[in-house]
Amino acid sequence: MNLPLTIKETKAGLLNKKFSAVELVDEYLKNIEANKDLNAFLTVSHEEAYKKAKEIDNNLQDTPLLGVTVAHKDLYLTKGIRTTAASKVLESYIPQYSATVVDRIEKAGGITLGKTNCDAWAHGGSGENSDFGPTKNPWNKTHVPGGSSSGSAVAVAAGLSLVATGTDTGGSIRQPANFCGVVGLKPTYGAVSRYGVIAMASSLDTMGSFGRTVEDVETVFNVIKGSDGYDSTVVDSAFRIPHSKLKIGIPKEYFTDGLDKEVEKSIMEASKVFEKAGVELVPVSLPNTKHAVSVYYIIQPAEVSSNLERYDGIRFGNSREDFGAEAKRRIMLGTYVLSVGYYDAYYLKAQKVRSKLIQDFDLAFEKVDAILAPVAPTAAFELGEKNSDPLKMYLEDIFTVSANLAGIPGLAIPSGFNKQGLPLGFQLLGPRFGENILFELGKIYEKSK
Amino acid sequence: MKYTPIIGLEVHIELNTKTKMFCSCPADHFGKLPNTQTCPVCLGLPGALPFANKEAIDKTIKFGLALGCEISRNSRFYRKNYFYPDLPKGFQTSQLDSPLCVGGELQAKKINHIHLEEDAGKLVHQNGASLVDFNRSSVPLMELVTEPDFHDVESILVFLKEIQLIARYLNISNADMEKGSMRLEANVSLATSEQSTVNSLPDYKVELKNINSFRFLEKAINAEIKRQEEILSNGEKVEQETRGYDEVKQTTYSQRSKADAHDYRYFPEPDLPPISLSELTINNLQFTIPELPQQKRERFEQEYKLPKDYIDILVLDLDRANYFEEAAKLNNNYKLLADLMINKKLDLEFPQAAGFVRKLVELTKVEYANNDEVESVVNLVIMDNEKAVSDYKNGNGNVVGFLIGMVQKRLQGKGNVEVVRSKLLEKIQNG
Amino acid sequence: MAKLTRQDVLHIAKLAKLSLTDDEVEKFTAQLSSILKYVDELNSVDTSEVDPTSQTTGLVNVFRDDEIKTDQILSQAEALSGTDETYNGYFRVPTILEGRTDK
Numbered sequence: 001m002n003l004p005l006t007i008k009e010t011k012a013g014l015l016n017k018k019f020s021a022v023e024l025v026d027e028y029l030k031n032i033e034a035n036k037d038l039n040a041f042l043t044v045s046h047e048e049a050y051k052k053a054k055e056i057d058n059n060l061q062d063t064p065l066l067g068v069t070v071a072h073k074d075l076y077l078t079k080g081i082r083t084t085a086a087s088k089v090l091e092s093y094i095p096q097y098s099a100t101v102v103d104r105i106e107k108a109g110g111i112t113l114g115k116t117n118c119d120a121w122a123h124g125g126s127g128e129n130s131d132f133g134p135t136k137n138p139w140n141k142t143h144v145p146g147g148s149s150s151g152s153a154v155a156v157a158a159g160l161s162l163v164a165t166g167t168d169t170g171g172s173i174r175q176p177a178n179f180c181g182v183v184g185l186k187p188t189y190g191a192v193s194r195y196g197v198i199a200m201a202s203s204l205d206t207m208g209s210f211g212r213t214v215e216d217v218e219t220v221f222n223v224i225k226g227s228d229g230y231d232s233t234v235v236d237s238a239f240r241i242p243h244s245k246l247k248i249g250i251p252k253e254y255f256t257d258g259l260d261k262e263v264e265k266s267i268m269e270a271s272k273v274f275e276k277a278g279v280e281l282v283p284v285s286l287p288n289t290k291h292a293v294s295v296y297y298i299i300q301p302a303e304v305s306s307n308l309e310r311y312d313g314i315r316f317g318n319s320r321e322d323f324g325a326e327a328k329r330r331i332m333l334g335t336y337v338l339s340v341g342y343y344d345a346y347y348l349k350a351q352k353v354r355s356k357l358i359q360d361f362d363l364a365f366e367k368v369d370a371i372l373a374p375v376a377p378t379a380a381f382e383l384g385e386k387n388s389d390p391l392k393m394y395l396e397d398i399f400t401v402s403a404n405l406a407g408i409p410g411l412a413i414p415s416g417f418n419k420q421g422l423p424l425g426f427q428l429l430g431p432r433f434g435e436n437i438l439f440e441l442g443k444i445y446e447k448s449k
Numbered sequence: 450m451k452y453t454p455i456i457g458l459e460v461h462i463e464l465n466t467k468t469k470m471f472c473s474c475p476a477d478h479f480g481k482l483p484n485t486q487t488c489p490v491c492l493g494l495p496g497a498l499p500f501a502n503k504e505a506i507d508k509t510i511k512f513g514l515a516l517g518c519e520i521s522r523n524s525r526f527y528r529k530n531y532f533y534p535d536l537p538k539g540f541q542t543s544q545l546d547s548p549l550c551v552g553g554e555l556q557a558k559k560i561n562h563i564h565l566e567e568d569a570g571k572l573v574h575q576n577g578a579s580l581v582d583f584n585r586s587s588v589p590l591m592e593l594v595t596e597p598d599f600h601d602v603e604s605i606l607v608f609l610k611e612i613q614l615i616a617r618y619l620n621i622s623n624a625d626m627e628k629g630s631m632r633l634e635a636n637v638s639l640a641t642s643e644q645s646t647v648n649s650l651p652d653y654k655v656e657l658k659n660i661n662s663f664r665f666l667e668k669a670i671n672a673e674i675k676r677q678e679e680i681l682s683n684g685e686k687v688e689q690e691t692r693g694y695d696e697v698k699q700t701t702y703s704q705r706s707k708a709d710a711h712d713y714r715y716f717p718e719p720d721l722p723p724i725s726l727s728e729l730t731i732n733n734l735q736f737t738i739p740e741l742p743q744q745k746r747e748r749f750e751q752e753y754k755l756p757k758d759y760i761d762i763l764v765l766d767l768d769r770a771n772y773f774e775e776a777a778k779l780n781n782n783y784k785l786l787a788d789l790m791i792n793k794k795l796d797l798e799f800p801q802a803a804g805f806v807r808k809l810v811e812l813t814k815v816e817y818a819n820n821d822e823v824e825s826v827v828n829l830v831i832m833d834n835e836k837a838v839s840d841y842k843n844g845n846g847n848v849v850g851f852l853i854g855m856v857q858k859r860l861q862g863k864g865n866v867e868v869v870r871s872k873l874l875e876k877i878q879n880g
Numbered sequence: 881m882a883k884l885t886r887q888d889v890l891h892i893a894k895l896a897k898l899s900l901t902d903d904e905v906e907k908f909t910a911q912l913s914s915i916l917k918y919v920d921e922l923n924s925v926d927t928s929e930v931d932p933t934s935q936t937t938g939l940v941n942v943f944r945d946d947e948i949k950t951d952q953i954l955s956q957a958e959a960l961s962g963t964d965e966t967y968n969g970y971f972r973v974p975t976i977l978e979g980r981t982d983k
Contacts, residue, residue: 232720406936468944581972
């Protein structure tokens with residue numbers, strides 16, 4: 001069978017009995033099996049998927065995600081299904097509860113196919129930090145798929161699942177979406193509950209998804225957003241409504257020497273598409289962008305070091321001996337910046353510069369509805385190319401971490417391919433709770449391209 | 450003594466909220482089967498997040514208000530990071546800067562602050578293994594820290610018992626030492642006479658920990674003062690460290706020296722939005738503060754003129770104090786009421802104060818004069834009051850009351866009024 | 881900031897309860913030093929006019945009512961399901977010789 005390409009097609013096919021949910025699951029599981037070499041999945045939940053598919057076939061109801069296959073990043077707790085964070089520490093951990101996002105997707109008719117590979121504990125931007133081997137880029141298997149939500153991006157790109165969940169702490173949804181040529185949404189911090197998702201850095205973590213279209217990502221977002229009584233940072237905010245005449249800001253600080261020419265060119269082309277569609281382009285300035293990586297690599301490891309303290313091997317999981325090199329490095333760095341005598345110089349200073357980054361965005365969003373920017377300095381790089389020098393790898397996060405530090409939403413959208421045949425794309429950043437503006441612009445782009 | 454003890458206290462009190470500090474599990478953990486009252490949050494499972502209990506915050510503020518603390522308008526939780534098997538998250542959610550309550554005073558001893566945190570699980574040592582129960586994990590726990598204003602054990606005990614009583618009056622905790630809902634620590638050092646005269650503090654302090662009764666606290670502090678005295682007398686320095694108390698040997702022993710002091714790496718808890726308290730909120734809580742033990746003592750003295758030791762005993766138990774006041778509304782023999790409660794424990798026999806008062810009246814009822822006595826007194830009164838008797842005979846019934854009064858006067862009130870009346874009328878009519 | 885020493889790394893590892901091999905100590909000493917050196921650039925930023933940000937939501941006073949909810953409560957078996965090291969309903973840990981010295 002030809003797999004449906006969108007949530008709408010999936011629902012229509014099922015409701016019109018063109019295919020059954022069981023047939024869908026058959027097909028996706030076949031694809032997963034055939035693409036094992038991508039190493040996108042850590043656990044495939046055949047049994048649960050068929051169980052859910054049968055339930056759907058026996059009782060067809062028009063729910064928002066009816067029969068939509070979902071792959072969850074292995075940071076999302078799934079009751080009864082192994083959840084590892086791609087770390088040896090949780091190699092055989094079976095959760096006793098599910099994440100709010102997982103529950104909401106299931107209730108909306110989603111079918112969980114399994115758990116996807118990622119950088120262990122979401123530490124990384126290439127997928128190479130997984131304790132269970134790197135995930136491969138489906139467009140070129142010698143290249144990284146990006147990370148940390150590597151397997152989820154690959155699953156959607158390679159047709160192994162219709163949608164997939166990810167977490168974005170410093171770019172971990174937008175960057176792999178960009179490297180794999182799919183749409184990825186990093187929501188506003190506080191829009192989606194983090195309950196039941198293994199925490200990386202608590203003030204930065206956001207729960208979002210991958211899809212083939214902006215509309216699919218929007219549909220999933222509408223299912224998973226909103227308070228659940230378990231995450232006290234979730235705001236049931238009124239989301240912003242897009243104006244009829246939209247303005248996009250082009251931040252000059254994002255177009256620097258380090259930016260690959262082909263990437264830059266593709267973004268300029270995207271800006272032309274918007275302009276043609278009647279969107280006004282306005283130059284904006286985000287002067288503290290150059291400090292974002294420093295701020296991020298203080299605050300994030302500090303919170304990481306604390307969040308990983310519960311992994312002591314007593315109540316679940318293996319001992320701390322089993323942490324991989326990157327987790328250890330971040331724990332060490334975070335412990336150091338919080339320790340006596342260094343807190344003020346590093347942690348407190350970073351929190352203050354964080355405020356300045358937020359001010360930059362506040363000022364920019366007084367002038368524009370969204371900001372158009374690159375996601376990464378280059379297209380997907382080669383496996384092994386950058387993982388010998390952690391600092392070099394960290395600097396790759398320059399275009400993504402600001403959104404996390406400011407708590408604003410970001411939508412990564414594919415725009416084409418480079419000469420090597422690797423995907424290119426861009427991101428749209430919006431004001432807090434400006435998701436609908438990003439969806440609107442994303443759809444304008446998809447239509448006008 | 451050459452040295453003046455300088456002692457500060459840290460008092461932990463578990464709050465009696467229905468649920469835990471950061472999750473909706475039952476907080477009442479005492480005597481429950483191990484690990485039957487946990488959820489992902491208090492068990493520190495991956496992905497779990499805290500959600501703060503409003504009641505625990507309110508109760509802590511009430512405690513602070515009762516002790517004259519300043520309530521922080523802007524407060525928040527911090528993570529206090531350290532590893533211990535009973536600490537499931539590897540950090541304790543606690544407070545650091547701007548704790549809920551700052552300053553305050555009780556019995557002329559200054560309070561540094563009161564903060565709110567979560568309790569750890571419980572470690573049990575059995576058959577050579579250490580066992581952990583997380584039922585207590587994340588139960589709300591207040592920590593009150595005093596200034597080093599104490600110089601003797603007696604005032605410490607008086608202070609602590611008052612703290613305990615205030616917690617009970619506020620109904621925020623039973624503050625039961627035996628059940629571990631109140632736990633004590635003391636920082637002890639000795640000042641030389643030179644230091645004392647210039648009011649400077651010693652450059653070290655020894656922390657006494659794991660003390661689970663007032664009696665042991667007294668013994669531990671005394672033993673520690675003695676130990677430090679000996680060291681200082683020998684011209685040596687006392688090491689800054691943490692010590693426990695060995696109940697068998699009756700000495701303190703070293704637990705940890707300054708060299709491996711903790712570095713808790715506190716930072717603001719990102720999972721919990723900060724607390725902002727308006728004047729209105731604080732005032733509303735202030736209104737809920739009941740009469741406190743010391744106020745009650747003073748009022749009992751003024752209103753009931755009871756002896757001080759009686760007042761102390763009654764006030765020690767709010768239920769008993771209330772019972773006394775119920776009884777006092779019905780009978781104004783206050784001293785006797787208190788006496789029967791304290792020495793005869795009669796209040797235990799009567800659940801209702803009214804029953805107790807009836808019993809009191811019964812017990813104090815005076816024996817009536819017998820008929821012969823009444824008759825002879827009636828005869829005397831009739832003889833002495835011819836005018837009144839003839840008035841009666843002439844139809845003035847009102848004088849009966851006067852005559853009864855005269856009889857009662859002579860009988861010193863021991864006459865049964867009905868008996869006296871009938872005897873009087875009988876004698877007048879027959880006479 | 882001063883350069884990170886081997887001693888610093890060992891001290892941090894102890895705080896973080898990580899046991900590192902000699903190789904790791906050496907590697908982390910160099911790597912953490914270079915990262916710290918990089919982030920030292922923040923010293924050039926004037927932050928005299930800003931307050932620190934620890935949360936981006938602007939929320940305050942998000943509280944829960946004091947009502948018991950049973951839907952998340954785990955049975956004893958569920959609570960203990962993550963480990964084999966249990967005894968009579970308890971988690972079993974290596975004997976703690978030292979008394980609790982914090983809190």
